[in-house]
Amino acid sequence: MTDPNLRIRGLSKSFGGVRALDGVDLTVPAGQVHALLGHNGAGKSTLIKCLGGAFPPDAGTIEVGGISHARLSPRESIAAGVAIIFQSLSVVDSLTVAENIFLGQEWTRYGTVHRRAQEEVAAGLLERVAASCSPRDRVGELPMGQRQLVEIAKALSRSASVLVLDEPTAALSGAESGALAERVEDLRTQGLAIVYVTHLLAEVERLADAVTVLRDGRVAHHSTVSGCTRSELVDVIVGRPEPVPNGSAEDGTADSLGTTGGTVAGTAIGATAVSRAPRLTADGLRGPGFGPVEIGVGEGEIVGLYGLIGSGRTRILETLFGGRRASGGTVRVGERVVTPARPADALAAGIALVPADRRRQGLFPVLSAQDNALLPTIRPLARYGLRALGAERRVFDAMSQAVGLSPARPRLPAAAFSGGNQQKLVLGRWINEARSVDVLLLDEPTQGVDVGARQEIYQVVSALAEQRGTAVLFASSDPEEVVALAHRCLIVSAGRVVGELNGAELTEAALLSAVHDADDPASTTSEGAA
Template sequence: MTVELTGLTKRYGATTALDSVDLTVESGEVHALLGHNGAGKSTLIKCLGGSVRPTSGTIALDGRPLENLTPRSAIDAGISVIYQHLGLIDGLTVSENLFLGNELTAGLFVRSRSQRIVAAESLARIGADIDPDIPVGALSSGGRQMVAIAKAIQRDAKLLILDEPTAALSPVEAAALGRLVLQLRAEGLAILYVTHLLNEVMTLADRVTVLRNGRAVWAAHMAGTAKGDLVRAISDSAGEAPAEASNVDRSGVPALRVPAAADGVDLEVFPGEIVALYGLMGAGRTKLLESVYGSRPSSRREVELSGEAVTLGSPGAALAAQVALVPADRHSQGLFLSLPAQENSVTRAMAMLARLGFRSPTREREVFDEAASLMSLKPHNPALPAERFSGGNQQKILISRWVTSASDARILLVDDPTQGVDVGARTEIYAVLRDLAREKGMAILVSTNEPEEVIALADRCAFMADGAVTGIVDVPGTTAEELLSTIHPSDADDHSDATASPSPGNRTTTRETEAA
């Protein structure tokens, strides 16, 4: 089977999520899809899975166009998407999850015994030693991943799409999944493998495509491709602006000091400085921010604020100490989506703006106008619910809580500041964060897995792996390519693993020069 995307384009209003993408996945091959957050990977697989309808372009199966795809018609066509969060129901058994929506019935009754027998056969086919009667919620992350794959195989998938499949797996579980992927390739499945781990690409993939800003900017057969080629394709060093020299005064006491964990090094952020916390998914970046902020009770840690040792036991204690957090998940952790933009923006300042115990609509509107102007919020509409704004403007609303004269924050923790944000809004958000540091003297710690974001924002970069800060470098004079190379181990720089030898093929490469 051959799945071919031709000129696939998806626009959301003025934002182009996919821009004329061409991509082909053949039976019996693993095609890796790479790119930073916001590159268009999720939109592409949602188009293939039928949950998003492309604006233009075609999706063809063995030369036959698939029109008006829905999740059900995609499954019927043999396309199965396993998203990062798997879509399993913890309270149901393994066999019930495998047959959910496709139950075996006899009249009004579910044939539970027959389902268990078929489920056991599906699990055995992929080498998963899992009891069909156990609740999915009792399984490890690796076990849940196996159940999701068994479900796809049971539905006779011809194209299997894996979205960051090892993000939550242990090394042992990830290795087992890799062996399964190679087994399924040998059985003739077409596999689209979305990942950020270059060693996985080197070990598993036959071909690779890199997306950037919605475009397919680089493609190659893996035979003869080195990891350095992937790093250069992803990093877009040719288009990066060099970081400006830092003028931060580090002679005094840091605003924030996080003592070293395990074999790591101390992390310090000085007033007026932006430090990037940089590492792969699973490195522990979010956990560190949340432990400092007090929102992760199981991992609270002692830190120093302007030289004073404290343990912030809750977000309330952190805010009282003038430490603020911009979370990565703005929908579930940051915004009140049904409330107006103004309510979301001034929520932290309402008590301070109140008069005689009553809210002051006039003063709140003044602060919102200040925030909207500083953030270049579009539209500048205080009454519009947050859910009606674009992703980039939602992020601006969230950050705006800490940028106005009504905010007393002096340390700002920012987790993945531009996830799902368009290029234009990214530039505006970067400018605001730099101004907070330079003009207001705020100490800012930014978590990111994008090297270009480090170059665009930071004075220094702290590398993270396995929950610890492993090293710190000055950003001026450093390139995105160098940063990306640092966080990827160099023990697989050639594609020579005999166990995972790809199908032979000539390498092809395409590059584009993109406008900012």
Template sequence: MTDRTRTTGPTLRISGLTKSFGGVRALDGVDLTVPGGQVHALLGHNGAGKSTLIKCLGGAFAPDAGTIEVGGDRYARLSPRQSIAAGVAIIFQTLSVVDSLTVAENIFLGQEWTRCGRIDRRAQEEVAASLLARVAASCSPRDRVGELPMGQRQLVEIAKALSRSASVLVLDEPTAALSGAESEALAERVEDLRAQGLAIVYVTHLLAEVERLADAVTVLRDGRVTHHSAMSGRTRRELVDAVVGRPAPDAPGVTAGGAGQVAATPADGVPRVPRLLVNRLRGPGFGPVDLAVGEGEIVGLYGLIGSGRTRLLETLYGRRRAAAGTVRLGERTVAPARPADALAAGIALVPADRRRQGLFPRLSAQDNALLPTVRPLARHGVRALRGERRVFSALSQAVGLRPARPRLPASAFSGGNQQKLVLGRWINEARGVDVLLLDEPTQGVDVGARQEIYQVVAALAAERGTAVLFASSDPEEVVALAHRCLIVSRGRVVGELGGTGLTEAALLAAVHDADDNALPSRHVSEGAA
């Protein structure tokens, strides 16, 4: 955490905040104090109450009891307009900027400056320029927001908040859609805003961000504050235990890694023949790529955003057309031209954007989880409803679905449990696959659910022999889940880490070195730093 001189601004103080929905208590007497000039990390499972708390601050929900105090002004509830007037600004994961408008037009949207009955664009652009400078944005007031990278769009949103004299800034999973470089730039802006005296509530699942930025941390679980402490002296293990509510289980162990066309040697010491073999595969934005994943092996693809990881997975799944190369599953050569071809061959994909590409929000949890299973279970063309309920019940228990309510719409579940529904399609007892592709498998998922998903994937590989290939931009996740990892840069596999050499430091060094120097394909040996 950077030590720099800070200005003390207004304090945010939440006292006894309570909110229930249909008899379910989402917030239960929550207390939270964030002084000006402090970054306060808010952690907890999906469904712990973080979103409800944020929406009470923003005026979307009216609390049943308790008070919200900003700078000495106390409120029993806030309307959206009152929240803005009080100095509260919330930057959600889904940004509210309008792509078709300029940066200046977005900043002043709803509070336009007029002169002689017309919008004073010159004055707006001058003020917008000063606000952009305050957050160190590189865009111009006249740039179209839709043409900006995600990191710059987020800074525009923050500049808009500052234009309304915000003294309390709430950042909800601010780096979920950012590259490593953009995340680093945002962290520097957060430090700047803290030094300017803002009280900052930082909601995240990434503990590395908490360690770097937070002055204090509060953990919610089941709507209650279960942990509060200063960050000084806190270890990562203590944070994980606080979020999980019990000593966290150890992540799956890392076994020795292999190279080239031979799959890794697992813990039993017996080399395995590759189940997935990719040879000189090319497609739009990547290639040529050679890789192998053995039976029961979990291989990571690690690289910066834009490295080609997702394009490779989507090509293997048939969502994109390959330009050249071959894909083999065991002794069979396959060429998926569409997802249906891949599924028929035994290849399934869990996409990164589960809400848009993986989930049917209005369908029930059971229907979402058993979509590919309904036909195999059916008898003479009639759905086997009893069989479906039995399979869903076993699946819910296996993945730790909460709540395990088959008829509840998927939209009512937290992000982590939605991911379990999508993952469950390919791991239930009636529908297995030979190769499982995962793109950012725990993006936007809390610490506890991450551990459960890791255990499910590890068990799938160990017990069924499924070959797992996953792409991730989180080095901590790669170390926790992968037996070995392939470094991807500019559409090519440029290195490999495994065994004792598979560490966060080694991953970061390898990917940044490769991206900076466009290295040819190479093998990073075990123990490399």
């Protein structure tokens, strides 16, 4: 076994002219944990999906166990010995642990499933991953950490030689993460090649032997973990050799969390030096999985909520919008206490949300562009209970010009538009002349949006804040986006606001080091209480 378990050479993949992967090399020998780093859009997911057979690569080879493949189907990938544990697990909740492990490769006897034999083998596999569940437990009733172990056991049952873990600790509690780390150590000594995708540099230091950083689809850095420091990694992830302004936030106001109504004006950024009247204020807002948080957004101010996936950003936004019920605290628009219980309450109070999951929560794919953009506007425009068709059309045309919709065709179904233009339609719902809101909440405003449209969306949002004084609060996991769009940024970790970056200190490097230093929940809470 001199061949490494996994060797990727010159892997390239483009999506409609955008190079997601550009000649990536990655070699992982047996018994190595190889950390794969890079911020969103760097190409990590594309790499994993090529490996798992979801996408055919345009060029390059994937060599597993000495056998070279130009492309893999999902089935071939499994047969070659690759197992990928995605963040959203692919276990079937209604089946038992043993049934899940043997799903698609059931052992049969006389044409029926040989349950007892399956359960015996499953018990052995569960022991190998030190899972505490029984083969007969229903997966849906298990905690996240156990489900993940079931999926790893399934990979072992298929005699995988390459295990890919995609941000495995994102959905786990602290204790579960610790247990998972031990399992990864075990599997390494058992001779698996492990690709470990993560944002958390502390995990890299603890677990990994080697590290590869992707940036813009290329390998930006490759070394052993002992051969580089944390700050070097941050620099290479960001892509600029910037000094990390760790100690520069000393002016006091930046670290203070008292960003309630009155103090917002005081902490407004120096660049514009406008004193801002508070528009959106959340006091001690709490809900399942987050809080209490204090958030203040002034008139015409754009504030970012930056944190990793699972940090609670989305929950905070959804609670401000009434999509989730707050368990405590108040939300005010201007001076008025609104604390919405339903989205309709929030909208009545002038708060709108553009959700992150456009397909599921934002778009009506088969309906026309005009219906998509004007849905909440149709009733306010109507007269005598009938739609004002002419006015609808005028509002649509003005909106589509303002956001630069392309093509500007009202009748075209939304599904026919590009991701960026779909996002403009959803955004247009709240910023047209007949329906403008005081507070705009955006969750991952440019997810699945190409680079060009991304800039246009930033311009639209900035213009909205500047010209109409709309208070904008957006959540993002992309530091580049936060720097491009925000006047001010709140750092979110483990459901709390743990810091704030303002004006000149708001850089990509500062954002990355803020969340990566906030790895340990214990240290963040103490910081938050200061």
